Amino acid sequence: MTTLLIFGAVGDLAGRYLLPALASLAASGNLPPELRVRGAGREDLDRDSFRAHAGEQLDQHAGDVPPDTRDTVLDRLDYVVADVTDPSAVASALRGTTPLRVYLALPPALFEPTVRALAEAGLPRDALVVVEKPFGTDLEGARRLNRLLAEVTDEDHIFRVDHFLAKQTVQNILGLRFANRIFEPVWNARHIESIDITWDETLALEGRASYYDTAGALRDMLQNHLLQLLCLVAMEPPHTLGARDLRERKADVLRAVRTPTAAQTARDTVRARYTAGRAGNRDVVDYTAERGVDPDRGTETFAAMTCWIDNWRWAGVPFRLRSGKALGAARSEIAIRFRDVPHLVFGQGHEPEPNVLRMVLDPDRVELSLNLNGAGDPFDLEPACLGTDLAAQELPAYARLLLDVLDGDTTLSVGGAEAEEAWRIVDPVLATWSTETPPLLEYPAGSSGPSAKT
Numbered sequence: 023m024t025t026l027l028i029f030g031a032v033g034d035l036a037g038r039y040l041l042p043a044l045a046s047l048a049a050s051g052n053l054p055p056e057l058r059v060r061g062a063g064r065e066d067l068d069r070d071s072f073r074a075h076a077g078e079q080l081d082q083h084a085g086d087v088p089p090d091t092r093d094t095v096l097d098r099l100d101y102v103v104a105d106v107t108d109p110s111a112v113a114s115a116l117r118g119t120t121p122l123r124v125y126l127a128l129p130p131a132l133f134e135p136t137v138r139a140l141a142e143a144g145l146p147r148d149a150l151v152v153v154e155k156p157f158g159t160d161l162e163g164a165r166r167l168n169r170l171l172a173e174v175t176d177e178d179h180i181f182r183v184d185h186f187l188a189k190q191t192v193q194n195i196l197g198l199r200f201a202n203r204i205f206e207p208v209w210n211a212r213h214i215e216s217i218d219i220t221w222d223e224t225l226a227l228e229g230r231a232s233y234y235d236t237a238g239a240l241r242d243m244l245q246n247h248l249l250q251l252l253c254l255v256a257m258e259p260p261h262t263l264g265a266r267d268l269r270e271r272k273a274d275v276l277r278a279v280r281t282p283t284a285a286q287t288a289r290d291t292v293r294a295r296y297t298a299g300r301a302g303n304r305d306v307v308d309y310t311a312e313r314g315v316d317p318d319r320g321t322e323t324f325a326a327m328t329c330w331i332d333n334w335r336w337a338g339v340p341f342r343l344r345s346g347k348a349l350g351a352a353r354s355e356i357a358i359r360f361r362d363v364p365h366l367v368f369g370q371g372h373e374p375e376p377n378v379l380r381m382v383l384d385p386d387r388v389e390l391s392l393n394l395n396g397a398g399d400p401f402d403l404e405p406a407c408l409g410t411d412l413a414a415q416e417l418p419a420y421a422r423l424l425l426d427v428l429d430g431d432t433t434l435s436v437g438g439a440e441a442e443e444a445w446r447i448v449d450p451v452l453a454t455w456s457t458e459t460p461p462l463l464e465y466p467a468g469s470s471g472p473s474a475k476t
């Protein structure tokens with residue numbers, strides 16, 4: 023009988039994502055029959071009051087959960103009051119819970135003391151420890167956390183969460199690249215001119231100031247999600263799709279990403295924050311007027327950064343990463359732009375458009391733009407597009423991720439070396455930004471973002 027032990031079970035993350043994920047698993051028949059879920063936290067609840075709280079969270083965040091699914095989830099729940107940084111409290115929370123998955127759904131400041139408490143409480147070696155993002159707030163913090171985790175368990179038993187890896191299109195990058203003969207010969211700097219990885223949101227702060235205002239777009243999105251996408255697009259082919267091979271290939275390519283100097287940061291990054299406007303059919307107040315925001319902190323709600331990968335495959339190809347909140351249109355995609363043909367046979371005025379392979383994340387779609395001779399003048403080129411919509415993802419990302427956690431499968435999680443490398447790339451940018459270089463720009467909510475480009 024597997025136990026999922028959730029530290030921080032009454033917190034926002036558990037309510038917003040984990041309980042709804044359990045409901046999705048139950049509704050789709052994927053909830054393991056033997057699974058028990060034990061919540062742990064400081065809140066003074068007992069089993070029944072925790073179940074009542076969980077029920078409210080499901081009503082709020084899980085849409086229309088059929089009553090029997092709701093009951094199936096609530097019946098599995100149990101609760102222990104525990105200060106998760108206290109080893110003896112953790113030891114009693116662990117009692118009778120083998121095999122065990124411990125999910126740290128906690129504020130980042132609690133990760134280190136909690137892992138220390140797990141070590142002292144004698145976490146079983148075969149337990150899987152699940153650590154939410156952000157994994158540290160800088161390289162030093164990520165290293166410390168990795169060292170601590172290594173004291174309680176081995177790398178194969180650590181699941182560092184990046185829920186983007188559980189998104190269908192993201193997994194499709196693997197299929198597209200490694201199950202199709204036609205792409206590998208052209209997947210390099212000789213044929214590819216640039217790669218854009220974009221995650222534009224219409225959502226604004228959504229009441230998350232306590233976390234977001236100390237994070238900002240670079241830490242919130244680029245350091246983890248977008249660099250993970252870069253890994254899957256740019257890594258060398260792995261020998262297998264096993265967790266170790268994938269993690270090694272991803273870490274390798276991150277190691278080849280150039281450490282940004284101050285001059286490169288000034289040239290290759292943009293930071294900005296939104297002012298009042300209307301985005302996603304809603305009025306949005308100025309970021310600095312949001313409750314809980316400290317305007318002097320200068321937190322960016324938009325970040326763009328060009329990464330350069332110094333290896334044979336990618337030398338000279340810009341990887342442009344960008345993400346922003348409160349923008350006019352939601353856009354999430356990876357666009358791979360191929361170089362022009364080497365010789366033009368269609369005369370002046372008939373130049374072909376570059377081929378672009380686009381992987382759209384929401385809704386899931388893959389398309390490739392081509393030039394064809396259309397009807398009429400045979401020398402007049404017409405743009406055409408080969409595209410396919412992918413069936414909607416069967417399970418939402420967090421449910422997919424939880425299923426892997428319960429199976430003890432770490433393939434779609436982040437390795438320790440990757441987490442450190444990602445901070446090695448982002449830390450110097452943050453350091454240069456703290457010297458007001460480049461300056462923090464503004465963009466009205468609902469616009470297409472700052473006009474500056476990387």
Ligand code: BG6
Nearest residue numbers: 155185186223225242243247419
């Ligand atoms: C989260 C970020 O990790 O990912 C959010 O903290 C962002 O700021 C979110 O909105 C986007 O992912 P999804 O899958 O929730 O759209």
